[in-house]
Amino acid sequence: MARPTGSRGARTATLSDVAKLAGVSVATASKALNNRNHVHAQTRARVLDAAAQLSFSPNSLARGLLAGRSGTVGLLTSDLVGRFSLPILMGAEDAFGAGQVSVFLCDARGDAIRERHHVQALVSRRVDGLIVVGSSTDPRPALADAVDVPVVYAYAPSEDPDDLSIVPDNVEAGRMAVEHLIACGRTRIAHISGDRDYSAARDRVAGATAALEEAGLEPVGQVSYGTWSEGWGRAAAGLVLDRHPEVDAVLCGSDQVARGVLDTLRERGRAVPDDVAVMGFDNWEVLTVGARPQLTSVDMNLEELGRAAARALFDAIDDEHDRGVQTMQCRIVIRGSTAPLN
Amino acid sequence: MARPTGSRGARTATLSDVAKLAGVSVATASKALNNRNHVHAQTRARVLDAAAQLSFSPNSLARGLLAGRSGTVGLLTSDLVGRFSLPILMGAEDAFGAGQVSVFLCDARGDAIRERHHVQALVSRRVDGLIVVGSSTDPRPALADAVDVPVVYAYAPSEDPDDLSIVPDNVEAGRMAVEHLIACGRTRIAHISGDRDYSAARDRVAGATAALEEAGLEPVGQVSYGTWSEGWGRAAAGLVLDRHPEVDAVLCGSDQVARGVLDTLRERGRAVPDDVAVMGFDNWEVLTVGARPQLTSVDMNLEELGRAAARALFDAIDDEHDRGVQTMQCRIVIRGSTAPLN
């Protein structure tokens, strides 16, 4: 194990150890290590040397206790597979700067009791702030009022409009998707969405519908709502082809749905993208890159969203903070499944 | 925001506030809140009441400073997508008991510099232990010796045999997979693996080969090594069908490969599972459940692995610890892609 032999009892070096070895007081040692002024260059060197020799590592607990801030934040999620919370965590780590702030990741697994438990633990650990990541874009209940650290809600907005929430702009994303298909020369666009109970599905549909209308195009058939699954994509695509054989593009509610649609199209002998263009949502790489052809998809820029959330939290920690729901732009990642018509 | 109005300046309640409100000393308040004896029931009630009134939350930093342990552990990963580290995190949370121990999740993104940075930060925060999750099952360099907290390596073993590592038993998993196919009445089993550079691939092949041999079966063709992708699965399956049309089962190196294999089989008109059984590896639900038919796969029990790692870390924190590489059993999740031959 990494622990050096015999160091079990050797308690880790403290600042007074360093000071003693350097022949100075703890105050001077502290100042030297923190690049405070009013300490002679030579003295500073002695202290740094001693610290290195003892492989001294300042006790963040003590520092946090004194400073009243711990340099940690909590990331509370309900997103089992980490599909959304992990990119957000990465973005947050980026924004905080590596090592400056450490992140407690807690998964409540959709359980309110467990969530309260985690929040309590985080408050007790004196986190400087909290990022709450929902599992869908539907509004979620705000945290208890007892939490008196800043909270930023990411991906899913808080139900309380006084909270700050940062969410992907799904309406605009739907619009962008349709505009991309139109730019590829498509005019008979069907929309196979996901679960109607999800606001993400409805928002994307709203944006897509608006874009169609603005372009003066009729939607091909009704929007099909179902589930976020490949099976639904396969089934729905079959229906669309039966009723509207003239379709030349299918916008899908998720990459999983799109995979199902691709399956059915191939079975029915429709070439993608030559006969029909297909677009997914989420840009889940394992699905989009593995598809044949590779799948054009809307990326929600979750990492950027995480960075934004972290920055917002940072602002909220020392200054006063924003309120309300802020949206983040999505972007389209173009792959082989959409292409201009010749 | 969750912070109550005007509480910005109102520093969070401390134990002395509680004590003052309850009309006792801090010592008594502490004892009352921690269920120590030698405190009158009535007094305890007064203290609890006061604590509730102030929504008092004990400062873990102070407690940790005094106790010499922080009640936190670090989970250091390089696994970008969280495919492996998240289930392990969940298992660890389970084993530690919700709220008892909080987990710092750090992603080094495969960068040694960043890893050192994170380790330094974690040591500074006085984590009680460290779980290191690799991104593949290949051995990875041990952490620097300067880390004097217990470390458990999960998924990827440490190169240092004196460290404790907990990894999935890929050899046994390969064996189990073949035995399952044999139990389904298959005798002409091809093996399309993943990247030869991964020990996971080689180990599974070793187990599978051994199982075939023990059953007195000849492998169908050479093991095909390639990449962990759908594209490779599609291509390799084509080759196998060309050269060995008699094949009645394909064992795949990953679920992605298996998805590609399924694709090609359908194109070539081979029914799954009636003509050919297909098995994947990893049990990545988005791939296995979406497939048609649903994909039988080997699950590496990562959550259980996380629990084991957490338990091992727990043991290592107070007692002396184990060393060496321990393996965890995998299990087969049977779905539609494998079935007994009639």
Next chain:
DNA sequence: AGCTTGCCCGAAAACCTTTTCGGTCATTTT
């Protein structure tokens, strides 16, 4: 030479909790 100025350094307080040890008070025993 005596005074001021400015540079370094050290003592001590503060952060908050837990635990130990000694003290107070009421109750019981002789």
Next chain:
DNA sequence: AAAATGACCGAAAAGGTTTTCGGGCAAGCT
């Protein structure tokens, strides 16, 4: 009634760091 017992509570120290403030000392100035 005096002493002993036991139950309950409070004072104080400890844990490691940062910051403030005051003191010592050398150099420069009159």
